[in-house]
Amino acid sequence: MLSRHTAMMCAAAVLALAGCSAGGGGSSAEPSRTTASPTAASTAAPAPSSVAPSTDAPTPSPSRSAPASASPSPVPVTGPEQKLVTMTVSGGFAGVNQKVVLRGDGTVRTIDRGRTTVRRTTAAQFRKLRTLLGDPALADVPAFTMNSGAADMFQYALQYDGRTVMTDRSSDEPALDRLIDALTEWLPAH
Numbered sequence: 568m569l570s571r572h573t574a575m576m577c578a579a580a581v582l583a584l585a586g587c588s589a590g591g592g593g594s595s596a597e598p599s600r601t602t603a604s605p606t607a608a609s610t611a612a613p614a615p616s617s618v619a620p621s622t623d624a625p626t627p628s629p630s631r632s633a634p635a636s637a638s639p640s641p642v643p644v645t646g647p648e649q650k651l652v653t654m655t656v657s658g659g660f661a662g663v664n665q666k667v668v669l670r671g672d673g674t675v676r677t678i679d680r681g682r683t684t685v686r687r688t689t690a691a692q693f694r695k696l697r698t699l700l701g702d703p704a705l706a707d708v709p710a711f712t713m714n715s716g717a718a719d720m721f722q723y724a725l726q727y728d729g730r731t732v733m734t735d736r737s738s739d740e741p742a743l744d745r746l747i748d749a750l751t752e753w754l755p756a757h
Contacts, residue, residue, distance in 0.1 A: 667753050
């Protein structure tokens with residue numbers, strides 16, 4: 568019989584791998600293209616849970632971040648096809664499954680309920696998202712922060728800078744929360 572912790576880790580690995588598919592998931596239909604700016608999504612941040620965070624989370628590795636005095640600078644772009652960040656949102660009471668991908672050409676691709684939409688960021692929006700990704704505090708965010716005692720919370724799997732971070736936002740991680748909030752603005756409202 569698997570322990571609860573082992574089962575949760577297996578589930579987390581499956582969610583992380585689901586976000587890594589080469590085809591990008593979603594519908595096989597051609598994506599619709601618009602240039603509209605993001606709208607605030609009703610799935611922004613779930614209400615904080617009254618249940619204490621799990622102590623089962625792995626201990627974070629030693630700090631890899633720059634000194635606290637360093638201000639974030641935009642992450643570099645190596646090409647238009649580069650995936651700067653991919654965020655998958657799942658769970659919640661309604662069983663949400665959404666995905667947002669920021670690419671090096673400044674486009675944001677969202678997938679929700681089998682429908683794919685591609686929109687272009689403005690120069691200011693692209694710089695803001697890249698600056699959020701360049702925040703040195705992101706290096707200190709643990710790879711896994713989930714409250715195993717909470718139900719119906721959204722789960723976020725983010726892939727950026729060669730790592731995957733999974734959270735339900737039950738831990739205080741300001742740099743990660745700012746990034747999640749900014750990416751959530753691009754998702755369709757429910």
